[in-house]
Amino acid sequence: MKSSIKKIISAGLIAAICVFAAGCGSSNDSKGDQAKKEIKVGVTAGPHAEIMDEVAKEASKQGITIKVVEFNDYVQPDKALAEKDLDMNSYQHQPYLDNIVKKQGLKLTSVGKTILMPMAVYSHKYKSLDEV
Numbered sequence: 001m002k003s004s005i006k007k008i009i010s011a012g013l014i015a016a017i018c019v020f021a022a023g024c025g026s027s028n029d030s031k032g033d034q035a036k037k038e039i040k041v042g043v044t045a046g047p048h049a050e051i052m053d054e055v056a057k058e059a060s061k062q063g064i065t066i067k068v069v070e071f072n073d074y075v076q077p078d079k080a081l082a083e084k085d086l087d088m089n090s091y092q093h094q095p096y097l098d099n100i101v102k103k104q105g106l107k108l109t110s111v112g113k114t115i116l117m118p119m120a121v122y123s124h125k126y127k128s129l130d131e132v
Contacts, residue, residue, distance in 0.1 A: 038065045042077035042089035045070045082106040090114040
């Protein structure tokens with residue numbers, strides 16, 4: 001089941017990245033020798049990085065070069081994007097982006113959706129969060 005979910009997520013991300021990458025192309029290609037553009041995508045370590053590595057493999061089959069740049073926190077990818085060290089990032093949901101744009105004064109815009117990792121709290125000792 002995990003494999004099929006990864007394939008579905010990868011396909012969705014590939015589609016989104018291909019649309020983005022198409023916008024990065026140049027229309028004044030007189031010789032047909034357009035230089036390949038590398039797209040730097042910032043992700044957080046773990047599942048986002050693993051999925052983006054798979055997306056990069058699939059994109060390379062279509063002539064799109066994706067360089068995956070991993071970060072170990074949730075603030076640096078947005079800062080790197082705002083400073084134009086990245087072309088895009090993929091790790092956050094819209095409310096988080098809205099909040100960090102407001103708090104940090106960054107000029108970033110969402111261009112598509114990404115995956116969300118389900119989160120939960122588990123305990124053998126506590127039966128509800130009220131007990132914590």
